[in-house]
Amino acid sequence: MDKNSNPSGENPKKKGKYVSIEDLSFSGTEEKKPGGAVIDASDSFRDTQSTISKDGRVWVYPQKPQGKRYDKRKLVSYFLLAIFFITPFIRIHGNPLMMFNIVERKFIIFGSIFWPQDFIILALGFLTLVIFIVLFTSAWGRVWCGWFCPQTIFMEMVFRRIEYWIEGNANKQRLLNRMPWNKEKILKKGGKLVIFYALSFLIGNLFLAYIIGTDKLFQIITDPVGEHLGGLVSLLIFSGVFFAVFAWFREQACTFVCPYGRLQSVLLDKESIVVAYDYVRGEPREKFTKKRDEEAGDCIDCKKCVFVCPTGIDIRNGTQMECVNCTACMDACDIVMEQVNKPKGLIRYASENNIKEGKKFRYTGRMKFYTVILSVLVGIIVFLLTNRSNVDTRILRAKGQTYTVTPDGHVSNLFTMKSINKTYEPISFTIRTPDYNSEIEIIGGKDLTVDGNEVINVTFLLRIPQSELEPGNNKIVIELLDDKGNIYETLKTNFSSPGMQDHGK
Ligand code: SF4
Ligand code: SF4
Incomplete structure (x- = not known):
């Protein structure tokens, strides 16, 4: 909405006096x-x-708010702050409740790991969130900003209240700022900044815990400094940014930086x-x-x-x-x-x-339109989540390798396999080719067991009698079976055998 578009029209009660x-x-x-x-x-x-x-x-010196909505917002903020501080410590089957490790491209949502292979679900989830925000905003404006946004909650419900506590209400803050540097000013300003930095450091730690998890964070805190210089630098950068935002940048984060505020005119x-x-x-x-x-x-x-x-x-x-x-x-x-x-x-x-x-x-046509899109997206995500496979395996022929013909009339190809177990339980499996009398040799004699939420990388040699193969490239099917003999994944790959001129040699 254009900021100049309201007020508009006439006052029906006081015609002639209202200024539109x-x-x-x-x-x-x-x-x-x-x-x-x-x-x-x-x-x-x-x-x-x-x-x-x-x-x-x-510089804005807002008066300390009071009233029933402010009291309700305080309660909401206590609840949300508790969630923010507790979440990194909650574990489901040993996994954090939430973790967004952008560096390692590992995301955990409600204890479930989303691997790069699940990117489509994450991307759709993000799109759904955007549409939800658009719908919510077109109906209810910026309720999110006032009641739920972490920036507002930390700024207005934590840092600003500490400021009121130390420096007093708006007028006292103004007076303190104009005052020459004396003992009172140094104590109040200095004390406030020390508390602000301590809080920013705490928030920086928690923020990092959402990215790397609490285990790694505790390692950074407890191990000798030199062992985690990267982590320590990240921690100091986060703390510094939070300190700058809450001590100085303040409402400008909403008005200059946050794109959501700027989108209001179209939403x-x-x-x-x-x-x-x-x-x-x-x-x-x-x-x-x-x-x-x-x-x-x-x-x-x-x-x-x-x-x-x-x-x-x-x-x-x-x-x-x-x-x-x-x-x-x-x-x-x-x-x-x-x-x-x-x-x-x-x-x-x-x-x-x-x-x-x-x-x-x-409930306008625009809102109905957003609702339809939102419903479709939610439907797709639910479908993808419920049909998400428990195991995700990729099999590729080893790079730079073609085939080897053995004296006993077999052709062998070397394969690499990467298998991700998305469940919480370990899975043991065997490999077979249903269409060929093949032999499989796991290089290094590895046990084909992959722990819950872990990845296994295996290299294996697949031998197939040459008589069963076509010359050149053969499309073959590889099945993975669990320890009860159930097929849980079927994959297709290429198997290379000698060309026509060498075939049957
Ligand atoms: S708070 Fe005072 S100035 Fe503001 S709208 Fe109410 S009466 Fe008018
Ligand atoms: S930010 Fe908006 S809702 Fe909050 S006091 Fe200012 S005008 Fe009112």
Whole structure:
């Protein structure tokens, strides 16, 4: 949604006083006063990020939020933080619950290993997640950002709260920043940064545990430093990045870096439910004084909704890219409405059409379309997962080898075999060629047993009587049988025998 597209239309109750977007110049400098209402367009509409000015970064000092939604968000964040911290330590059949080892291309989801051979499932899973986010966003806006996103949870529910605890609320923080460097400032700022770094280091460790697993992480921590220099460097880089994000970069991670925020303009429409200011009810805004115009809207222009905003925006200007739907402004405004005896919900979860025309939530054609695609994708993934083979084997003729003819009239080819056991139990197997009287010799006399979630690499020599072979290339079938004699994998490969001129020699 264009950030300038709301408010729009007319106020049916207070016609002549409401200022719609069409009444305002987009130049950002003019001011219009239809019906006596005063809105400073230069203050309301921007063509730059809220936290960037000509002079550089505008540091945001949000007021400490309070209210029932904030309390609920705290509970949700405790739950999610617990999951985040516990997950790397949970094991299923000895495997971590979740592990995303990008370097070794080994992914574990709910204890099941996904090998590079399962890439299609992972890719489809990722696509499904994207479609789910698109559908969810077109219906419910950025609920994810405000309630579930790790960046918001760590920033607003951990680091910001530590900051309030050490430096006090917004005004005290401002004063502290302006203060010359004295003992109090050094202690507060220094103490805060030490705690921030310690927490970032902890998060960096956990983040690494999601990539390499807790066992390897403990090795890095406990072994001599020199033995895991790569791991240690990764750890320090992660910690440094988290520290920089939470101590300094902050809301800019959402407004500059996160692509999801930037996609809002294409994902949202007038039916999407977002944190929205009811401009129909609220305008024309007017201070809460004895001389207040009876025709004035419910907004008393106290700006409490602006003061609590962690991204430094005024939600009364409509949906903006910077809004992470944290609901802090909803809580702040509800408290104000209570104090001035007006109904709550001047800022609430609502769609543009709900505010402008009083329409209820509608499941639009676009949402139905996304739902169909999502259902199809989920169906495909379920099918692939349920039909995912327990063992994945590749057999190839050994590189640079053709055939050997033995004096007893056999032709032998050398094969390499890689077998992945995707179950948790060990599998012992034998190899046979159903169409030939073949002999199989495992090089190195290896036992054909592969442990659960492990890989076995085997080289074997396959001998087939020359009389059973066609000259040149023969397509042969190789079957793998478990210890009960059941065929669990059938593979096709090429077997090379002498050409016509040498055949029968
Ligand atoms: S908190 Fe409510 S009343 Fe105060 S400025 Fe914001 S919208 Fe208006
Ligand atoms: S406008 Fe409201 S919901 Fe959006 S980020 Fe600011 S405080 Fe949070």
